[in-house]
Amino acid sequence: MINTQAVLQMAADYTAAWNSKSAEAVASFYAHDGEIIINNGDPWTGRSRVQDMASGFYADVPDLTLKCDDVRCAGSHVIFVWTFTGHDAASGNPLSVRGWEEWEVGEDLKVKNSRGWFDAEDYGRQADG
Template identity: 70%
Template sequence: MTDKGRIARLADEYTAAWNSGSAEAVASFYAEDGEIIINRGEPWQGRAGVAEMAAGFFADVPDLKLTCDEVRTAGDHVVYMWTFTGHDAASGNPLTVQGWEEWDLDGALKVKASRGWFDSEDYARQAAGK
């Protein structure tokens, strides 16, 4: 369905949206009725829900810097592997967190569904300075 060049540009632009600090910019990559579920949690639905999720990360890690480590594609399914760095807002401790999102894209290359994963126990340890 999609060529790798378009997916690479999508990944670059999505990374830039996260690095802009704008929750709305992140949400703009999702279909109107798109959703994200992180670590089997409750879904954030629609662009407003995705913006709420992103705003939560920006509040928790105000200097969040995201890098895209790798992208893999299979038709309209994409795996976006990432690392973010920054400092925990509450403790000030440095964070380096790795994870990935699994996207199902629509014909306009908007995310219909995302399943995100990261080691939340490691995140908590780093935030606590352990």
């Protein structure tokens, strides 16, 4: 059983990592062999690939700011609900995207598996203006 207060602190620290603009800091929250799959896409497996995923978001939204909207825990399963804002790098258009990640975490509070979700069509519409 995972300590709920520890998970809440982890979520706050994870949010701060995203807001630091350090892809390495984001990846540090994952187990060495942890993975994330976004919108049923291809998996990003291992910390270096998670770092690549975060770097891609920073390239697309250089001024990305993440806000934690909610955290839910059940055993080793965590739901991290978020909103990110910023501007699309190509168009300069403002973005406000809501989504969530479903985490399976180890006893060390490192993410073993994450399934991320957001409305990609809405994101595209906002980016295009």
